[in-house]
Amino acid sequence: MTETESNIRIFATCDIGREALELLRARGYEVEVYDQLEPPPKSLIIEKVRAGIDGLITTLRDPIDREIFEAGKGTLKVVAQNAVGFDNINRADANEYKVPFTNTPEVLTEATAEFALLMLGAVARKLYPSEQLVRENCWGAWHPYLPFLGDEVTGKTVGVIGMGRIGQAFVKKAVGFDVNLLCYDPALTPADFLTGVREEMDLRYRNGFSPGRQTIRMTSFEEALSGSDFVSLHVPLIQEGKFSTFHLINEKTLRMMRPTAYLLNTSRGPVVDEAALAKALKNRVIAGAALDVFEREPLPQDSPLRDPELLDRVRLFHHFASGGRITRLSTDPKRGMAGRCVQSLIDVLEARGNLASLPAIVNKEAFR
Numbered sequence: 001m002t003e004t005e006s007n008i009r010i011f012a013t014c015d016i017g018r019e020a021l022e023l024l025r026a027r028g029y030e031v032e033v034y035d036q037l038e039p040p041p042k043s044l045i046i047e048k049v050r051a052g053i054d055g056l057i058t059t060l061r062d063p064i065d066r067e068i069f070e071a072g073k074g075t076l077k078v079v080a081q082n083a084v085g086f087d088n089i090n091r092a093d094a095n096e097y098k099v100p101f102t103n104t105p106e107v108l109t110e111a112t113a114e115f116a117l118l119m120l121g122a123v124a125r126k127l128y129p130s131e132q133l134v135r136e137n138c139w140g141a142w143h144p145y146l147p148f149l150g151d152e153v154t155g156k157t158v159g160v161i162g163m164g165r166i167g168q169a170f171v172k173k174a175v176g177f178d179v180n181l182l183c184y185d186p187a188l189t190p191a192d193f194l195t196g197v198r199e200e201m202d203l204r205y206r207n208g209f210s211p212g213r214q215t216i217r218m219t220s221f222e223e224a225l226s227g228s229d230f231v232s233l234h235v236p237l238i239q240e241g242k243f244s245t246f247h248l249i250n251e252k253t254l255r256m257m258r259p260t261a262y263l264l265n266t267s268r269g270p271v272v273d274e275a276a277l278a279k280a281l282k283n284r285v286i287a288g289a290a291l292d293v294f295e296r297e298p299l300p301q302d303s304p305l306r307d308p309e310l311l312d313r314v315r316l317f318h319h320f321a322s323g324g325r326i327t328r329l330s331t332d333p334k335r336g337m338a339g340r341c342v343q344s345l346i347d348v349l350e351a352r353g354n355l356a357s358l359p360a361i362v363n364k365e366a367f368r
């Protein structure tokens with residue numbers, strides 16, 4: 001252990017995983033954890049940062065902005081976010097104060113994509129109403145179509161909004177359901193990936209695994225909405241500016257969707273205008289929605305999405321898409337968020353040389 005490492009102090013706003021935090025202690029870091037279920041008040045984070053910590057471990061629940069960076073002026077060397085999304089961190093403020101921040105991409109890609117696909121199945125095939133029927137002893141008799149039917153997934157068309165890591169992983173898994181895919185991304189056309197998917201679709205058809213030859217193509221946002229039976233969101237939350245995704249799904253864009261279509265959101269809550277969505281669901285503008293993320297989390301008691309009238313067509317989850325055991329807790333930085341988060345923190349704190357070349361850092365632009 002070097003002199004510097006033995007003096008490094010970390011504050012974690014949450015217990016992101018005991019074993020991973022132990023890895024820091026094993027290096028001689030002093031680690032304090034806010035060991036409560038609820039996030040700490042911002043004033044406490046400021047107090048800890050002002051006391052001179054070197055590294056701050058955060059989750060998506062912590063607003064990290066100018067106030068925090070000002071408190072850590074001259075001492076705070078890194079913010080390590082235990083999530084891939086970092087919309088809670090003000091990037092411009094981090095850059096102004098020249099504080100690098102890291103996130104946990106890749107390790108949660110498969111878990112999040114698989115959850116989106118499972119949510120799709122849950123809402124389309126009415127898993128919750130079916131279980132409810134059995135549990136409440138309301139399953140009168142087997143009947144060809146009563147008390148309700150679900151919608152099949154196989155052979156349908158799925159719109160994928162955002163073709164980054166999770167969007168592509170979602171596509172790879174959806175191919176097994178023999179769906180057609182309409183993909184939209186304003187900044188990315190993953191040509192090799194699309195070629196690979198087409199080859200796999202052709203192979204499935206040639207081998208008789210798939211009853212038809214399925215297709216995938218990049219398209220406009222409008223067509224991805226209007227041409228799909230399911231629309232799955234995989235975009236980052238960008239609050240403002242030309243590339244804003246805030247309320248990307250709103251009253252107008254919901255009307256572009258088919259009345260038989262379902263919306264799936266595992267991205268961030270504010271990407272969807274929830275009031276507009278609840279209204280659209282009530283008026284049958286679309287058929288249903290499965291949501292893992294919300295404009296306010298935890299979902300408020302008075303949210304219109306809780307309307308009992310919508311119970312048969314809305315599935316609600318507790319920001320759980322990345323919530324697999326390995327994904328959340330593995331100490332391996334290639335497999336788990338906790339491992340990736342602490343490794344990124346170490347990478348920055350023990351970096352020698354130019355920070356702009358460190359892969360772990362999100363806001364590299366501040367160090368060029």
Ligand code: NAD
Binds near residue numbers: 320
């Ligand atoms: P990514 O950066 O690899 O991909 C995001 C893609 O969205 C990019 O290709 C980008 O060009 C595209 N995009 C940006 N604006 C768009 C728009 N208006 N329309 C369509 N596409 C647009 O990120 P990722 O690793 O795939 O993660 C995506 C998001 O998923 C994260 O930012 C995070 O908010 C969310 N997420 C949620 C959970 C969860 O537990 N629910 C878990 C992981 C990630």
